[in-house]
Amino acid sequence: LSKVLDLPPENLIKSISAVPVSKKRHVADFQLSIASVIENSSSDCLSQDLHLQAQQLAERLKCDSVVSEISAGPGTVNFTINRELLAKTVLQQVWKDGSEYGVKSELFSTVPRQKAVIEFSSPNIAKKFHIGHLRSTIVGNFIANLKVALGHDVVRINYLGDWGMQFGLLGVGFQSFGSKEKLKSSPLQHLFEVYVQINKAAEDENTKKMAKDFFRKLEEHDEQTLSIWKQFRDLSIEEYIRVYKRLGVHFDEYSGESFYQKKAQEVLKMLEDKGLLQKTIKGTGIVDLSEKKDLSTVSTVMRSDGTSLYITRQVSPSLDLAAAIDRMNKHSWDTMIYVTDKSQSNHFQHLFQILKLMGYDWAERCQHVSFGLVQGMKTRRGEVIFLEDVLNEVRSRMLQNMTSTKTTKEVQDPLETAEKVGLAALIIQDFRGLLSSDYQFSWDRALQSRGDTGVFLQYTHARLHSLEQMHGNAELTDINVACLQEPDAISILQHLLRYDEVLYRSSQDLQPKHIVSYLLTLSHLAAVAHKTLPVKGSTPDVAQARLCLFKAARLVLANGMKLLGITPVTQM
Numbered sequence: 001l002s003k004v005l006d007l008p009p010e011n012l013i014k015s016i017s018a019v020p021v022s023k024k025r026h027v028a029d030f031q032l033s034i035a036s037v038i039e040n041s042s043s044d045c046l047s048q049d050l051h052l053q054a055q056q057l058a059e060r061l062k063c064d065s066v067v068s069e070i071s072a073g074p075g076t077v078n079f080t081i082n083r084e085l086l087a088k089t090v091l092q093q094v095w096k097d098g099s100e101y102g103v104k105s106e107l108f109s110t111v112p113r114q115k116a117v118i119e120f121s122s123p124n125i126a127k128k129f130h131i132g133h134l135r136s137t138i139v140g141n142f143i144a145n146l147k148v149a150l151g152h153d154v155v156r157i158n159y160l161g162d163w164g165m166q167f168g169l170l171g172v173g174f175q176s177f178g179s180k181e182k183l184k185s186s187p188l189q190h191l192f193e194v195y196v197q198i199n200k201a202a203e204d205e206n207t208k209k210m211a212k213d214f215f216r217k218l219e220e221h222d223e224q225t226l227s228i229w230k231q232f233r234d235l236s237i238e239e240y241i242r243v244y245k246r247l248g249v250h251f252d253e254y255s256g257e258s259f260y261q262k263k264a265q266e267v268l269k270m271l272e273d274k275g276l277l278q279k280t281i282k283g284t285g286i287v288d289l290s291e292k293k294d295l296s297t298v299s300t301v302m303r304s305d306g307t308s309l310y311i312t313r314q315v316s317p318s319l320d321l322a323a324a325i326d327r328m329n330k331h332s333w334d335t336m337i338y339v340t341d342k343s344q345s346n347h348f349q350h351l352f353q354i355l356k357l358m359g360y361d362w363a364e365r366c367q368h369v370s371f372g373l374v375q376g377m378k379t380r381r382g383e384v385i386f387l388e389d390v391l392n393e394v395r396s397r398m399l400q401n402m403t404s405t406k407t408t409k410e411v412q413d414p415l416e417t418a419e420k421v422g423l424a425a426l427i428i429q430d431f432r433g434l435l436s437s438d439y440q441f442s443w444d445r446a447l448q449s450r451g452d453t454g455v456f457l458q459y460t461h462a463r464l465h466s467l468e469q470m471h472g473n474a475e476l477t478d479i480n481v482a483c484l485q486e487p488d489a490i491s492i493l494q495h496l497l498r499y500d501e502v503l504y505r506s507s508q509d510l511q512p513k514h515i516v517s518y519l520l521t522l523s524h525l526a527a528v529a530h531k532t533l534p535v536k537g538s539t540p541d542v543a544q545a546r547l548c549l550f551k552a553a554r555l556v557l558a559n560g561m562k563l564l565g566i567t568p569v570t571q572m
Helices: 009-015 047-060 083-100 131-149 165-177 180-185 187-200 205-219 223-247 257-273 317-331 342-357 361-365 387-404 414-431 454-471 487-497 499-509 513-532 540-564
Strands: 016-018 030-033 067-073 076-081 115-119 153-160 253-256 277-279 285-288 298-302 335-341 366-371
Touching: 009 016, 009 030, 047 067, 047 076, 076 083, 083 487, 083 540, 115 131, 115 317, 131 153, 131 223, 131 335, 131 366, 131 387, 131 414, 131 499, 131 540, 153 223, 153 317, 165 187, 165 205, 165 223, 180 187, 180 223, 187 223, 205 223, 223 253, 223 387, 253 257, 257 277, 257 285, 257 298, 257 317, 285 342, 298 317, 298 342, 317 335, 317 342, 335 342, 342 361, 342 366, 361 366, 387 414, 414 454, 414 513, 414 540, 454 513, 454 540, 487 499, 487 513, 487 540, 499 513, 499 540, 513 540
Parallel strands: 115 153, 115 335, 153 253, 335 366
Antiparallel strands: 016 030, 030 076, 067 076, 277 285, 285 298
């Protein structure tokens, strides 16, 4: 193509793509999009012109030992690769690159390696870990995994709600209802219970006064009060770390609102010095974000009593401003990503605008990845309060399904297997659509073993793994690729060709759904081939070639699952 079109080969890389496998018909392996290679092709370039150009280009190209067939489609030129070469090259690449298959593709050759800070999960101590936090946790983990796989340097930050008036209440509540033993054994649950109890009494003037006093002492850094607060925070983090570990998630930094109280005051001073802080009649501090400077869009950054607002995140950019500036100084990042639900879109838009007004050009490299709301996730005990409730629920439901299924083999560690399969079910149900869309959660739908579910992905992986166990390890060196000519074998090879493009697409828009639908298709193709291309009872040549094909499919399936935050199981 480079010779005929007189273009350097690297200019053509993104114009050539692998053709998605079709159930209905045999397809070519690669296609060239004519529109993307024609210089300055304006949109009024009619489709019939493109079709004509495709035909003309196809006629100028000759088949050779690599390309066995060339044809023109609507605006495309299609290439079919020599079948044996296709099998040999794809299998060799998958085996050679292993867990880096797809990532080493030339599609990523021009992408610069960067340092990314990703803030996700961010629960509030002593309050519910609601489904929004769960979504933020698994989405943030996916983005971090993908960036790491692509060779970027990633800092994972958990920004805790660990400050504010609620700690005044909590401190008073703990003095009345707290237990040191319970705080040590199950801090998250105990602090939540104390918080609920003290909230019932919060209408009482005396309680209010005591809570205010406790928080004032906290702000004045009174040693005894601080040490109580620190204990709440430290024990909660220990417990979070343990629960996150079950999810397969870790953080490099547990930050929080408490870190930025003093710095938020410095930010307010900076805003004032730059003439950006205005006071309303009531004395509230605002920043004017309107284009015409007519106060049509403002962001409130300070309460009338001069303190920075930290009631909730939506109300208070000053803490986030301080955190963003601090992270830049500390990590010198190239991109910073916040993963929260879409109700906070406005807050982040304002945050980035204020940073720009303050003269920080890097605000353009900040990004808010938002997601929709999940309705209807309940456990048998009722509403979700702790992340652990969800993990226990998914484990027990999955265990029940596994024990009631006749086909289930005896697994070595049924509890752990149930947890890994159940988590896959949760993650796939969550990642199937666009992140920004709301969806109705259903345990039954998520945990189905047939259809497009996480259970089906795990089942496919376990089945392919046991095939390898049963027939000994496949060796690539002595395989006869002429044995992989059946349509079902070709379909898997063609699908494996596309993996790098799917990764590239997800790396561009940070949406996991491209990878999810790729892996589901791969599993369906493998399930069909498992029936039509038996290993058992075939001649040694054929058996060996098929084993290699199934192993390649399993390796890529496992790679993709790990990116999504799923641990593949080997028996089920």
